[in-house]
Every structure is written in structure tokens, then in C-alpha cells.
Amino acid sequence: MAIPSLDELGLLHSNICTAVGDPKRIQILYALYDQPHNVSALAEILATPQPTISRHLTLLRERSMVMAKREGQSVIYTLATPKIIEVLDAMRQILRDSLDRKANMLANEDSSEAITGETITV
Amino acid sequence: MAIPSLDELGLLHSNICTAVGDPKRIQILYALYDQPHNVSALAEILATPQPTISRHLTLLRERSMVMAKREGQSVIYTLATPKIIEVLDAMRQILRDSLDRKANMLANEDSSEAITGETITV
DNA sequence: TGGATGTATTCGGATATGCGAATAAGCAAA
DNA sequence: TTTGCTTATTCGCATATCCGAATACATCCA
Numbered sequence: 001m002a003i004p005s006l007d008e009l010g011l012l013h014s015n016i017c018t019a020v021g022d023p024k025r026i027q028i029l030y031a032l033y034d035q036p037h038n039v040s041a042l043a044e045i046l047a048t049p050q051p052t053i054s055r056h057l058t059l060l061r062e063r064s065m066v067m068a069k070r071e072g073q074s075v076i077y078t079l080a081t082p083k084i085i086e087v088l089d090a091m092r093q094i095l096r097d098s099l100d101r102k103a104n105m106l107a108n109e110d111s112s113e114a115i116t117g118e119t120i121t122v
Numbered sequence: 123m124a125i126p127s128l129d130e131l132g133l134l135h136s137n138i139c140t141a142v143g144d145p146k147r148i149q150i151l152y153a154l155y156d157q158p159h160n161v162s163a164l165a166e167i168l169a170t171p172q173p174t175i176s177r178h179l180t181l182l183r184e185r186s187m188v189m190a191k192r193e194g195q196s197v198i199y200t201l202a203t204p205k206i207i208e209v210l211d212a213m214r215q216i217l218r219d220s221l222d223r224k225a226n227m228l229a230n231e232d233s234s235e236a237i238t239g240e241t242i243t244v
Numbered sequence: 245t246g247g248a249t250g251t252a253t254t255c256g257g258a259t260a261t262g263c264g265a266a267t268a269a270g271c272a273a274a
Numbered sequence: 275t276t277t278g279c280t281t282a283t284t285c286g287c288a289t290a291t292c293c294g295a296a297t298a299c300a301t302c303c304a
Binding site: 030084087 | 124125126128130131132133134135136137138139140142143144145148149152153156167185186202203205206208209210212213214215216217219220223224
């Protein structure tokens with residue numbers, strides 16, 4: 001039950017968390033989960049300039065989230081592990097839960113004693 | 123198997139991913155998983171100035187990752203859901219896996235055709 | 245080799261984020 | 275109300291990140 005060391009959390013943050021620290025990179029991960037793609041295909045799918053895609057892929061590769069393999073002139077990118085998608089899906093579930101909670105709190109408009117995110121309801 | 127919409131991924135990123143986008147915030151989440159704490163207790167546990175802790179808590183609260191409840195002069199912070207810890211633990215596992223993989227690749231020093239993160243081995 | 249295609253990198257500027265220090269604000273007890 | 279304890283906010287600065295545009299690099303084929 002101990003708190004993980006700051007060292008490990010630093011590694012966790014700089015290797016994994018920053019990888020999902022950009023919406024476009026999350027999109028890339030989902031696109032690669034669907035199936036492997038080369039750079040220009042990703043650029044077209046995500047309607048994003050090729051250099052931007054390439055930069056994001058480089059970052060994801062450095063963090064071992066994706067793997068690259070050259071095939072002729074193309075470089076095919078593949079998801080390193082589907083586990084990262086499981087993580088992202090779990091986050092989406094947390095997001096849905098929290099949005100539901102917020103909606104309910106608004107609907108009830110009760111006299112809760114909790115300090116919510118937006119306003120301080122005492 | 124469709125790629126989630128950019129809208130949803132934008133929400134996912136700005137609500138959840140940015141919450142874990144700082145090592146200190148990850149520390150806070152683990153500390154609160156251990157048990158609820160007030161601000162000054164967190165400041166002491168994490169050896170961090172109180173304003174810094176307070177700022178991070180405000181951000182986590184806005185994203186519904188933690189809940190706050192005033193008790194006298196103190197404000198007790200609680201983890202909104204242990205699910206976020208499951209997500210972080212899953213990320214730590216991914217990190218360990220990828221570090222293991224890197225270690226093995228270094229050990230073998232084989233003639234893999236993959237393009238690794240650091241160098242481009244063709 | 246030269247040209248075409250596909251990918252990676254660099255540069256500059258704009259934006260965002262984090263921190264320390266100082267201060268404000270909220271609450272309880274005398 | 276005044277004092278003391280706890281938490282929140284503001285300010286200024288340093289740092290990091292992102293993007294578009296241009297360009298360099300890599301590969302294949304004629």
C-alpha cells in the first residue's frame with residue numbers, strides 16, 4: 001500500500017503519461033489499434049500534416065508505445081501492445097462515470113456538502 | 123472497432139490525461155489512495171510547498187479525480203474513484219514490460235529489423 | 245544517376261504549464 | 275472582533291510543448 005517512489009512515478013510520467021498527453025497522439029494509438037498504418041495513411045486518416053504525424057510517432061516510438069518497421073519507402077507503424085488501449089478505454093469509462101455523476105448532481109441540485117469542482121457549495 | 127471521435131478524445135485528454143500529466147499529481151493520487159488527507163498533510167508527506175499541493179488539488183478536483191470536504195479548518199481530500207489507481211497501475215505494468223523489452227534487446231544485441239526508439243537500425 | 249515517393253528533422257513563434265513567494269480568504273476559539 | 279491555523283489565489287518568470295512551413299533524408303525505379 002506504499003506510495004510508489006517518486007523515481008518510478010517520474011519514469012511513469014515521462015514514459016507513458018506524456019505519450020497520452022496529446023489528443024492527436026491518442027487518436028494515433030486508436031488508429032493503430034484498428035490496424036497498422038504507414039505515416040501518410042495516418043496523416044490522411046487523421047487529416048493532419050505529415051510532419052506533425054511523424055513528430056508524434058517519433059515521440060511514441062521513443063516511449064515504446066509503437067513499433068516501426070520499414071517496408072520499401074514506407075514505414076509501417078504498429079501498436080507495441082494493446083494494453084495501452086485498455087488503459088485508454090478505462091480512462092474513457094472514468095470520464096463517462098464522472099460526467100454522469102456531474103449530470104446527476106446538477107439534476108438533483110441537492111444540498112450536498114461536498115466541495116465540487118466548479119463551485120464551492122458549502 | 124471505430125476510432126473514438128476527436129471530440130471524445132479531446133474530452134478524455136483534457137479531463138483525465140492532463141490530470142496524470144504531472145508526477146506530483148500522480149503522487150497525490152497514490153497518497154489519497156492510501157487514505158484521505160488534508161492539504162497540509164499532503165504537503166508534508168510529499169515534501170512540497172502547500173500552495174503547490176493546493177494548486178494540483180484544485181486541478182484534480184476540477185477534473186473530478188478527487189473530492190473535497192471541509193472539516194473545520196481543514197479540507198479533507200478523497201480519491202473520487204479507485205479506478206484511476208487501476209489505470210495508473212496498468213500504466214506502470216506497461217512501463218515495466220517496455221523496460222524489460224528494451225533490456226532484452228540490449229542483451230541480445232541481435233540483428234532485429236525493427237526501428238527502435240533510440241537508433242534507426244536498418 | 246535522376247526523379248518520384250515517403251518519412252524525418254529543423255526553425256521560429258505562439259501557447260500552456262509549473263513553481264516560488266507573497267498574499268488573500270475561510271474557519272474556529274477566545 | 276481578534277488571533278491563529280488552514281487552504282486558496284495571484285503574480286512573475288522559467289520551461290516545455292505544439293504547430294506550420296521549409297527542408298533534409300531515405301528508398302525505389304526507370
